Amino acid sequence: MSNLNKVYPPYEGDKPYIYLCFSKASKRKVLGLLYRLGLRGVRIWYCEEISPDIEQLINDEKKACKAAITVVFLDNAFRNDTRVKSRLLDLQDKENSILCLNTDRGDGGLSVGLHPDVPEVKLRRLHRSKDAENAILRAEAFSHELIGKPIESAKYYIKILTKRAVIVSACLVALFISLFFVHRSLNKEIDITANDTVTFSDETIRETIRTALGGGELTDERLADIDTLYLEGDMLPTDISDIDLLPSLKTVIISQKAVSGLKDHPELDGYEIELFGGESE
Numbered sequence: 289m290s291n292l293n294k295v296y297p298p299y300e301g302d303k304p305y306i307y308l309c310f311s312k313a314s315k316r317k318v319l320g321l322l323y324r325l326g327l328r329g330v331r332i333w334y335c336e337e338i339s340p341d342i343e344q345l346i347n348d349e350k351k352a353c354k355a356a357i358t359v360v361f362l363d364n365a366f367r368n369d370t371r372v373k374s375r376l377l378d379l380q381d382k383e384n385s386i387l388c389l390n391t392d393r394g395d396g397g398l399s400v401g402l403h404p405d406v407p408e409v410k411l412r413r414l415h416r417s418k419d420a421e422n423a424i425l426r427a428e429a430f431s432h433e434l435i436g437k438p439i440e441s442a443k444y445y446i447k448i449l450t451k452r453a454v455i456v457s458a459c460l461v462a463l464f465i466s467l468f469f470v471h472r473s474l475n476k477e478i479d480i481t482a483n484d485t486v487t488f489s490d491e492t493i494r495e496t497i498r499t500a501l502g503g504g505e506l507t508d509e510r511l512a513d514i515d516t517l518y519l520e521g522d523m524l525p526t527d528i529s530d531i532d533l534l535p536s537l538k539t540v541i542i543s544q545k546a547v548s549g550l551k552d553h554p555e556l557d558g559y560e561i562e563l564f565g566g567e568s569e
Contacts, residue, residue: 292315292319292336293336295319295322296319296322296323296326296332296439297439298332298333298334298335299331299332299333300333301331303331303433303436304331304356304431304433304434305331305332305333305355305356305434306325306330306331306332306333306355306356306357306358306359306424306434307332307333307334307351307352307355307357307358307359307379308321308322308332308333308334308359308361309334309352309358309359309360309361309372309375309376309379310334310360310361310363310366310372311361311363311365311366311368311369311372312336312337312365312369312372313365313369314361314363314365314366315336317361317363317391317416318334318361320416320417320539320560320562321361321416321417321420321421323417323562324417324418324420324421325421325424326438326439327438328421328425328435328438329435329436329437329438329439330424330434330435330436331434331435331436333351333352333355335348335351337371338371338372338375349375349378352375352379352384353379353382353384355384356385356429356430356431356433356434357385357386357387357424357427357429357430357434358376358379358384358385358386358387359386359387359389359424360376360386360387360388360389360397360400360402361389361391361420362388362389362390362391362392362394362396362397362400363391363392363394364392364394366400367394367395367399367400373400373401376400376401376402377400377401380401380402380403380406385429386402386406386407387406387407387409387423387424387427387429388402388406388407388408388409389408389409389411389420389423389424390408390409390410390411391411391416391420392413393410393411393413396408396410407427407428409423411423413538415560416560417560418560456499456502457499459503460499460503463503481494481506483505484505484506484507485505485506485507485508486506486507486508486511486533488506488530488533489527489529489530490525490526490527490528490529490530492525493525493527493528493530493531494506494530496517496518496519496520496525497511497514497517497534500514500516500517500518501513501514511533511534511535512534512535512536513536514534514536514537515536515537515538515539516537516538516539516540516541517531517534517537517539517540517541518541519540519541519542519543519546520543521543521546522543522545522546523545523546523549524542524546524549524550524552524553528553528555528556529555531555531556531559532555537559538559538560539559539560539561539562540556540559540560540561540562541561541562541563541564542561542562542563542564543563543564543565544563544564544565545565547563
């Protein structure tokens, strides 16, 4: 079983559900949407790839046909995936309800053979998961019958993030302890920021970014690799303006308790905000 299936297992019951249709190459891109819909309890079935096994293929096609809505996660990988396009067109021939999410604002649904009457929503890059969620909830074929109990995988996702943060924190503590004893033995000051080529005004943000990179120096090249930033704690840092130095940043993850502080940080308005924490697990 893949990590995607472990975190967000596809719905296998007999109640109404959505079929999320995407290319295998885009499975990481759908995580944000699965997370949002999972918190709402929306039932979603999907398969990561078109199976070469005949029996499994037949079962998957039956599941796809029975979906109340087929939601197409359209991107360049989908446009070049002949097998998943073939399944989609088969569903269209069966007159299944279809909603096309144009996730990259590239060629629209017509490029994969969808009928001009199929609703197509063009998503903003910075708020792709949020816009996709809203488009699905507002779709004409969507109904409350598609909503059940929120899946536990959303909590599992938060646990993974927390566990990773704990591991990274433990490594940093071990590193600092080692540096302390090296400092004492060599009787000289060690400056972990000495090799940084990018300067941050807020120490908390600086070290949070260093943690996200697994330690090491902060350079323009390394900062460009960060598209998600995880801010721990129940309060947001006083100064968050330094995140403008992260050119690829799209998503900021904060705690439920820190949400009240968003009003004091308009610099976060252009980013997708994901939440963790809340009621006791």
